[in-house]
Amino acid sequence: NWELFPAWSPDGTKIAFNGLxxxxxxxxxxxxNADGSEVRQLTxxxxxxxxPAWSPDGxxxxxxTNRDGNFEIYIMNEDGGDxxxxxxxxxxxxxxxxxxxxxxx
Numbered sequence: 548n549w550e551l552f553p554a555w556s557p558d559g560t561k562i563a564f565n566g567l568x569x570x571x572x573x574x575x576x577x578x579x580n581a582d583g584s585e586v587r588q589l590t591x592x593x594x595x596x597x598x599p600a601w602s603p604d605g606x607x608x609x610x611x612t613n614r615d616g617n618f619e620i621y622i623m624n625e626d627g628g629d630x631x632x633x634x635x636x637x638x639x640x641x642x643x644x645x646x647x648x649x650x651x652x
Contacts, residue, residue, distance in 0.1 A: 549566065554599050564599065565597040575590040617637065618641055
């Protein structure tokens with residue numbers, strides 16, 4: 548078992564990461580408290596769910612997955628609910644991240 552690509556929540560209370568699911572060859576997205584307690588698996592689809600990144604308000608997580616054949620960027624609620632692709636394209640989409648846009652002064 549291994550864990551990779553940790554991402555701190557904006558408020559610093561949680562860490563999202565991807566980990567190898569034992570005996571499956573799949574990776575899934577997990578979240579835990581910053582002290583390492585309460586580890587929860589958020590995804591459970593066949594394939595590789597990887598490289599989570601938190602939205603600036605902490606309500607959503609984006610990640611890359613090949614559950615549909617090629618790598619796509621998916622978005623889900625911070626509790627793992629409502630996971631769906633942002634766009635479907637034949638090209639691989641990798642390494643998602645968020646950008647906070649500030650308009651005005």
